[in-house]
Amino acid sequence: AQSVSQHNHHVILSEAASLELGCNYSYGGTVNLFWYVQYPGQHLQLLLKYFSGDPLVKGIKGFEAEFIKSKFSFNLRKPSVQWSDTAEYFCAVTVTDSWGKLQFGAGTQVVVTP
Amino acid sequence: DVKVTQSSRYLVKRTGEKVFLECVQDMDHENMFWYRQDPGLGLRLIYFSYDVKMKEKGDIPEGYSVSREKKERFSLILESASTNQTSMYLCASSSGVHSYNEQFFGPGTRLTVL
Numbered sequence: 001a002q003s004v005s006q007h008n009h010h011v012i013l014s015e016a017a018s019l020e021l022g023c024n025y026s027y028g029g030t031v032n033l034f035w036y037v038q039y040p041g042q043h044l045q046l047l048l049k050y051f052s053g054d055p056l057v058k059g060i061k062g063f064e065a066e067f068i069k070s071k072f073s074f075n076l077r078k079p080s081v082q083w084s085d086t087a088e089y090f091c092a093v094t095v096t097d098s099w100g101k102l103q104f105g106a107g108t109q110v111v112v113t114p
Numbered sequence: 115d116v117k118v119t120q121s122s123r124y125l126v127k128r129t130g131e132k133v134f135l136e137c138v139q140d141m142d143h144e145n146m147f148w149y150r151q152d153p154g155l156g157l158r159l160i161y162f163s164y165d166v167k168m169k170e171k172g173d174i175p176e177g178y179s180v181s182r183e184k185k186e187r188f189s190l191i192l193e194s195a196s197t198n199q200t201s202m203y204l205c206a207s208s209s210g211v212h213s214y215n216e217q218f219f220g221p222g223t224r225l226t227v228l
Binding site: 004006009032034036043044045046049051090092094095096097098099100101102103104105106107 | 118145147149154155156157158159162164170172204206208211212213214215216217219220221222
């Protein structure tokens with residue numbers, strides 16, 4: 001069965017620091033990759049996704065992610081974080097012909113200190 | 115804007131009770147999903163539905179059932195609630211058949227089973 005691994009469960013960093021969250025998946029077929037974010041008290045929402053084309057994907061709020069097929073990875077990055085980026089971040093995967101069933105990683109809680 | 119609503123934000127039930135969690139979406143989406151979210155485990159798919167009266171088991175269907183009598187409504191049923199079903203329950207919806215389509219999430223129902 002496919003699985004998704006997020007490398008860090010908790011990350012604490014200061015404003016203006018750079019952020020990189022690791023995500024690896026285990027599936028050999030064609031995948032679609034997502035990063036979802038859950039801000040405190042808010043709905044889970046899509047940050048960005050990759051399904052084809054340029055492996056460097058840009059999302060909302062200055063986030064980007066790079067799909068590296070050979071490494072089965074989809075790492076999330078942001079060059080300079082803000083206090084408002086404090087949230088829980090989830091990497092997720094679907095496979096073709098799966099009705100969009102998402103397989104989520106365990107999540108990474110990111111705390112940005114002023 | 116897509117809106118997914120869930121009937122309750124917080125629910126407290128007793129062991130053995132039958133529990134209904136309701137989800138409604140207003141964007142005519144074909145697909146609807148129920149997940150549970152637990153710390154350190156991310157989100158896990160319980161059931162999903164790709165059409166009225168159609169349902170498919172997810173990764174953790176044991177102890178749950180679902181009902182989809184109308185396109186906009188997807189209900190999760192705990193036939194006999196147990197303490198290990200204490201969790202946050204998230205409903206989501208998406209359109210079409212493409213597995214890269216975004217899922218839109220509701221606010222969640224935090225269920226406590228005593």
